[in-house]
Amino acid sequence: MSGALTNLVAFIVAISILVAVHEFGHYIVGRWCGMKVLRFSIGFGKPLWTKVAGADRTEYCISSIPLGGYVKFLDEREGPVDEADRGRAFNHRPIPARIAVLLAGPAFNFLFALVAYWVLSVQGIPTLRPVIGAVTPDSYAAAAGLQQDELLVAVGDQPVSDWSTAVLSILDEMVSTGEVPLVVQDILGMSATSIFWSGTIARGSRSPDCCSTVSASRWASHSRSPNGSVLIRRRNRQAFGPATE
Numbered sequence: 001m002s003g004a005l006t007n008l009v010a011f012i013v014a015i016s017i018l019v020a021v022h023e024f025g026h027y028i029v030g031r032w033c034g035m036k037v038l039r040f041s042i043g044f045g046k047p048l049w050t051k052v053a054g055a056d057r058t059e060y061c062i063s064s065i066p067l068g069g070y071v072k073f074l075d076e077r078e079g080p081v082d083e084a085d086r087g088r089a090f091n092h093r094p095i096p097a098r099i100a101v102l103l104a105g106p107a108f109n110f111l112f113a114l115v116a117y118w119v120l121s122v123q124g125i126p127t128l129r130p131v132i133g134a135v136t137p138d139s140y141a142a143a144a145g146l147q148q149d150e151l152l153v154a155v156g157d158q159p160v161s162d163w164s165t166a167v168l169s170i171l172d173e174m175v176s177t178g179e180v181p182l183v184v185q186d187i188l189g190m191s192a193t194s195i196f197w198s199g200t201i202a203r204g205s206r207s208p209d210c211c212s213t214v215s216a217s218r219w220a221s222h223s224r225s226p227n228g229s230v231l232i233r234r235r236n237r238q239a240f241g242p243a244t245e
Contacts, residue, residue: 012066016042018109019069025108026071026101033097036074036088044068073101127162132184145194146184153191154183 020042027040036056041047043063051060063069073090074081081089090098130152135141152160155169173180185191 016066018112019043019066021112022105022109023069023071025104025106029104030071030073030090030101033093033101034088035090035093035097035101036085037071038074039070039072041071042066042069044070127164130160130163130166146182147186150184150186152182153185154181156181 023040023042027037030037037058038056039059039061041059041061041063043061043066045064047059047061047063049062052058053060074085074088075090076086077091086092090101132141132146132148132150132152134148135146152166154160155166156173158165158169158172160166160169170180170182179195181193181195183191183193
């Protein structure tokens with residue numbers, strides 16, 4: 001329930017931001033073109049909050065239905081207009097100015113999207129490192145010998161740095177060849193490969209990191225998954241000694 005409420009609030013906030021940017025485009029370009037703005041509203045329906053400001057006594061509103069918004073310009077087609085303001089009515093402004101006001105909303109949304117993506121590219125997007133979590137007994141991961149806290153460094157020839165990339169790479173391997181090589185690394189810098197084959201056979205290999213005098217060695221053994229696929233994985237470990245096959 002709390003998740004649904006959070007999603008609803010996030011949706012309303014996102015829509016409100018997009019609407020505010022869109023309507024601000026209409027509003028500011030209309031002002032630049034000499035038009036008189038009567039109301040700037042985020043949302044439809046009954047106003048929940050209203051503020052009157054500026055020389056034109058423009059109403060700024062937040063309304064009860066947050067699924068859109070509008071900018072109301074002075075217009076003779078909607079009612080009588082004072083002679084002093086007649087030249088500022090929407091229908092009396094030049095056609096290019098009116099076209100500019102109509103196009104300003106989508107244009108501001110497009111510019112906002114560019115700025116938003118630029119900010120994300122500069123700040124970066126938080127991602128999850130592809131670290132193996134708790135391994136459930138009798139699962140495919142357990143049968144393959146995957147161990148908690150191991151780091152997934154590659155799927156086939158594709159290096160991975162986050163779970164999103166890892167999942168996409170795994171799905172790509174499954175669709176293209178049915179063979180999913182997973183390269184993992186433990187805290188000692190020892191890497192090993194498990195190849196999941198959604199057919200009948202798989203094979204494993206290991207690649208020790210010899211840059212440290214403290215190394216670990218592992219041997220491959222076979223285990224069979226419930227669907228008949230063979231999973232080959234290292235089983236034994238030896239520390240403080242040379243790596244052996």
